[in-house]
Amino acid sequence: MKCERVKAKVHWYVAGALSSRQARAIEQHVSQCPDCAKALAEAKAIPQLLKNLPVPQPHPDLAARIDAAVRAHAASRPVAARHLKPALVAAAALAVAIIAVLVVPLVHRPLSLNASSPATSRFAATPPATTDTPARPSPGARTRPPVPADSSRLVRRAAPGAESRARRLMSAGAGMRFAAAKPQNVPAPGAPTAAARPAHQDTLAPAELGCSTASQDLRTVATIAAAPEHLVMASQRISQLPTTVQPATRPRQAAGLTISGEIASGLIAATLLNEYIEKNVIETTDTALAIATSVPTVPTLSISDTAVKVGE
């Protein structure tokens, strides 16, 4: 083996990267060549040179700082979310995907009104369950509704009012479903809405739910940061949804209203997946849970109510 070749290979020899045959050839050469032996000795000295670098010492309070950061980080994560079963998460994700496929053609279609419309005004004029309910964001706005500092207080106040609103929504839902069989009762786009309707009429058109478009409704729902139990509830409700819903065979508005509960459930699940599993963000508001539990026999509707509640 020539000297140049040996010198080029000494680092590979020291690192043990040569085959045994090549290593033996180098050992044989350096035993007879002082120049190459010196090159090998220099190569062997490099690890030692690096090892002699001083060991850096962190600031004495680094451990305490890390501990504090870890505690703050852990405190921002819900206990239940940390222990959510992967199967549940997977089931919820699958349900969301299926629902998304069914609903995509519908969610891009405006239900009807914007914030300044008479129907919305009428809805806004309805006494809300709580006086400190956050204002509904303007159409297209993606801002998160402000979360009340004391969410438990909101829960106590929200539940009774939510129940009556749930009844109205149930009427609305029933009306729409009935309208599927009797098209004359279905409010057509541009048809008179709540403002033109007699005050005693208790059925609301979809537009009166306070959402300018279905996607706006969904975005509003998606901004809910709810308690982790909602994921369980949402996934359970997804599994309870009627499989007979055929959006294509129903009037769009009726189908949109019927399905809004499904969308809401799915999006709550998706939101929670993102919020808790990936970003580990939580801002607890029990509003949704309170409303949902106040009308336990109409789960789909209660989720719709949740959407409206938050969108107000």
Next chain:
Amino acid sequence: MRSEVLVNSELVEKPAGNKTNTGAANCDDSKLVLAAQQGEGSAFSALVDKYYRKVYGLLYQMCGAIDAEDLTQEVFLRALTALRKFQFRGQASFRTWLYKIAMNTAINELRQRKRRRAWESYSLDKNIELADGSVERNVPDDADTPQDALERGEQQAVVWRILHALPARHRQVLVLIDIEGLEYQEVAQILGCPLGTLKSRVARARSAFAARYERFYKGGTLPR
């Protein structure tokens, strides 16, 4: 699963380099990790206690002193977030896993710095354009000469600066193997590469280091 934990806990008990002597640090990693996975905060604190100096050392050698503490904190937060997914499987130990997070964090940081530098840099060779013509840009060369460094007896500073002038992939293996004294097997797991590839990388990194070191002592300048 249980037996794996017990077997691997033996691996964890022989870390290279400095060992901390606190009671928590001597606890079995596997027990601490399992407890931390079940939400016990004190178990994770014990793991922090045991490893933060080593993680800090790695990040200091990779990224320098300025960001090492913040990056150490980031590593543990990342570890906390991903702890649920960690399992003692095969030859993997908590230390290997943690060092892998540390190395990824360091590489990300170095990439970001590189991007920032590229954004902020300007050509030193380019003349300065003025209204009445262009003038040559005179930038003082404040790089150390060998004499400067040797006069101050700063061989370690020379080694440090040459190390930091190497590409990150070279620095990585030198830090893990030559400075931290980890075994090839463990470093291969940390870097996610085959053993043979790792050995070649080590050889190439030492060769690059030696070339710069020799160049410096033959009258070259020290990288800034």
